[in-house]
Amino acid sequence: MEDLAQKVAEKAGITPEQAKIAVETIMQYVEGRVAPLIDAKVEASLKDFSVTLKGQVHEALTGKVLTSFAEKVGDFAEGAKDKLEDFAEGAKERLGSIASATKSFFGFGGKKEEPKKEESKEEATTVTPEKKEEDKK
Numbered sequence: 001m002e003d004l005a006q007k008v009a010e011k012a013g014i015t016p017e018q019a020k021i022a023v024e025t026i027m028q029y030v031e032g033r034v035a036p037l038i039d040a041k042v043e044a045s046l047k048d049f050s051v052t053l054k055g056q057v058h059e060a061l062t063g064k065v066l067t068s069f070a071e072k073v074g075d076f077a078e079g080a081k082d083k084l085e086d087f088a089e090g091a092k093e094r095l096g097s098i099a100s101a102t103k104s105f106f107g108f109g110g111k112k113e114e115p116k117k118e119e120s121k122e123e124a125t126t127v128t129p130e131k132k133e134e135d136k137k
Helices: 002-012 016-062 069-106 121-125 129-136
Strands: none
Touching: 002 016
């Protein structure tokens, strides 16, 4: 720290005592900002390591895998998700069937039938030469 204070004094053109105070102030500031972040990361890493180690020791002693509450909740959530997806797919199919049946019942969505054209009396009684030939056969 003395080396850093000397460099600050030279670069800033201040006394070594002033530089030492500046460097100490900066160090306190950085420690105050960075230390909690580092502490949290170290604590999280140790916690993860502890959980992993605890599970490995439990498995070695009992032969059974130690599952955490979070793992159990995750497994439950995954199963619930699969069941809900199956339910949604089944509901979609059933609603599609109901919609089709409703459309058929009320005559929606099907092929439109052309209204039958009624023949006039003239068309019904007029005999063309082609018609005569067909009738002879």
